Amino acid sequence: MRTGRDPLVPGGGTDAAVDATSGSAPRPAVRELTAGDVFTALDTSRRGLSAERARAGLKRYGPNEMPRTRRRPVWRQLAAQFTDLFAVVLVVASGITFLAYWLEEPRDVGTLQLAVAILGVVVLNAAIGFAQEYSAERTAQALEAMVPHASRVLRDGRRLEVSARDLVPGDVVVLEAGDAVPADCRVVEAHELRVNNAPLTGESNPVSRTADPVAAGPPLEARNCVFMGTDVVAGSGRTVVYATGASTEFGRIYRLAAAAPRQKTPLQHQVASMARRVAGAALAIGALMFAVRLPTGESVVTLFVFALGVMVALVPEGLPATLSVSLAIGVRRMARRNALIKQLLAVEALGSTTVVCTDKTGTLTQAEMTVTRVWAGGATHPVTGVGYAPGGEVADAAQVRELLRVAVLCCNARLVPPEGGQHWRVLGDTTEGALLVVAAKAGLDLGAEETAAPRVTEFPFDSDRKLMTTVHKNGVGYQACAKGAPAELLARCAEMEWNGRDGPLTEEHRATVLAASDALAAQGLRVLAVGRRELDGPRPAQDEAESGLTFLGLVGMLDPPRPEVADAVVACRRAGIRIVMVTGDHPLTGEAVARRVGIVRGPDPVVVTGARLDAMDEEALDALLAEPSELLLCRVSPEHKMRVVTAFQRRGEVVAVTGDGANDAPALKHADIGVAMGASGTDVAREAASMVLLDDSFASIATAVRLGRSVYQNIRKFLVYVFSSNIGELGPILAATFAGFPLVPISAVQILAIDLGSDVMPALALGAERPEPDVMERPPRSRSERLFSSAVVGRILFLGGIQALSVCAVFFWHIHSAGVPFDDFTEDDPVYRKAVTLAQGAIVFSQFFISLAVRTDRQSILKVGLLSNPALLAAGGFGVALMAAISYVPLLQDVFGTAALDAADWAVLAGLGTLPLIADELRKWWLRHRSDHRKGARQ
Known part of the structure; x- marks a missing residue:
């Protein structure tokens, strides 16, 4: 790259x-x-x-900043809402209807009302979708700063503070x-x-x-x-x-991330496929109805309007708005659990995740070095408490106070108490910060120790010696305090403190110390050795200060895992999600952390370094990822991470990637769902991600997966609800056509009223259904699984067919009760107006009871509780109230061509409406009975 x-x-x-x-x-x-x-x-x-x-340099090289992400203008974002396939179909339909109105002689105001109503649907859907996306983008813009704000430089020999962008x-x-x-x-x-x-x-x-x-x-x-x-x-x-800027290593990774295409989520692919099929079916059936009725001698314009009515009955006008708002509900729920979703469709992508590639530092761990063991005089002293807060204690602290006193004197870091809403933090080396914290836990007064033994000189750490030594005034004399790698420091020691007494460092003691160091390292701890020496003067040579030391002991520390991560890993495993650690850290460190949080449980995980990845071709990498073994990828670069993500996606996996560093950004963007850390993460990582964890907790991922899965289930629920309604609307129209009835049982304007007034609100309430108890016990669904599975289609036909039969029955029953021939009916006939009112009412009542039925797949609604979703009941009540207004309000009667219903009519509608619910309860009972029978047979 x-x-x-x-x-x-x-x-x-x-x-x-x-x-x-x-x-x-x-x-x-x-x-x-x-x-x-x-x-x-x-x-x-x-x-x-x-x-x-x-x-001149600023003019030549440009500002020291990353290229700004070009965001679409607001008008483009709004215009994009009208490019949805459903929107395009409806806009075309509205245009044809307007044209039909102008070509009619005489002009029918009902045709104009239909054209305006269809256009209103498109505008409403666009407004809802735009509002959701605009809100999410404004939130994301708050995360754009990528370089420090100011820097100290020398200009003309003077020390100045200038904006970092001007370097x-x-x-x-x-x-x-x-x-x-x-x-x-x-x-x-x-x-x-x-x-x-x-x-x-x-x-x-x-x-x-x-x-x-x-x-x-x-x-x-x-x-x-x-x-x-x-x-x-x-x-x-x-x-x-x-x-500067894009020419830096940071800029290289930024360019790598910018070049990575944003992946479409499984739901995007499926909704696009569904939209094409539904739109094609609507156009085909509308054309068929036009052709069937053409020989009747009706005007072409009238037939166009009729065909458009059929098409409108099939197109789920409210689906885009329902989908956007349902995803927004998921976004709000995740936000309450510290997960900020920047893209609505990322909510559902989480639910289909099959692989999580997680970073280590700051994601699984707290990014705060913590001493957990102190070894001295042959004994190990456990240390409680994690992080930089000095809460906790050292077992038998008195036995290690001298060791810790010497260690903190040999530190340049500073422990900063909470202020301005911040937690305890360390200024300087995090390893030294951990030493300061453990000393405070042992009861040492850090300030007092520094005052009692002021520093007079220092020999800084370097990678060759692997030591750091400081010299202090200690009473009437001077003392060298040293810390460093155990083997290096031990080689410079002549004595050893054992049980409070100094004595010769024998070979047996050396072997004991090295064994203790190896035992701590095997636990994944970073180990430091501490020693001291009494000196004659304040300015010793380095060799003098770092030889003849007295060995005091060992300190073992680690970057502790977040306490909630282990439970989250268990939840992900139970949900069938594979977790792969992808880190730039050392393999031993990575494996130790992976074991602590449960990513690695077996004795022999597969540990692959970046160098080994470079030696693999694509076939070898695919074979590696296909193995079910526990996998750790260590010492990897941004290019390695992207390659691994791409390889997983090539195998059909839905990949989530977590990370907090700029080095994670390319993989975050290329993944199906990128998850960045909000508190400790870099700005470029947050910009590349689809989701930001505000609390930096890996556990929030498991919660987000649970909510994402429930979003997909809820989408299927309201798809069954919406499309069963479309069958209920289309069935009577087809029946009237083939029965030779000259008018439609339900007009296009009535269909729009049902779809927007009676369908959308219950569908939204279904989108807010809580996750089912066993949602995390199921395996992830396949990327190839369709929204319209055979089970979903079968249920749509089952419920929609019952509804269509009910609507046909009530419409033709009222038409036949008048005893008037079909050809004598007109749109103004009171009998016809009441019949279409009954037909609309039958659809509204049926949809209310269908909304109750689809809340569960197999469980009885009585067990879930009829009143457990009050929003759904309120939405159903609103639909019935709207239906009553259409029936009784004179202005609405004129718009919709309806008539007033009496009490007996309402009773009939209510009775017919319960049929789909009763039938679906019987279906669920039969499924449960068959499942229980099969379980009994297997036993």
């Missing part, structure tokens, strides 16, 4: 590039230059750039602990400088930086460079900017 340009090479060439202007030999990358030569190579000086040079190559930037790195820079001066590269690499260990030249290699491995998006955790230094 990289271009040929290497930003570590002055002038922007590659490592092997030749200066085209001079024909000179290839110029080395800035990482290979001495600190002094860096200034020359980047055309700057130790005094920094001049103001004039900085302005240019050649600027000298001053960094201190706690600063965010504003651009890619070459270090020219370092004082114990350590940075956290986790946002780019996924590896949580702070890494030291040096001003010395290093050999050529991958940019992120250059130990004399710091990168945009990372943080300084310890020390200070001066750096020279060599890359």
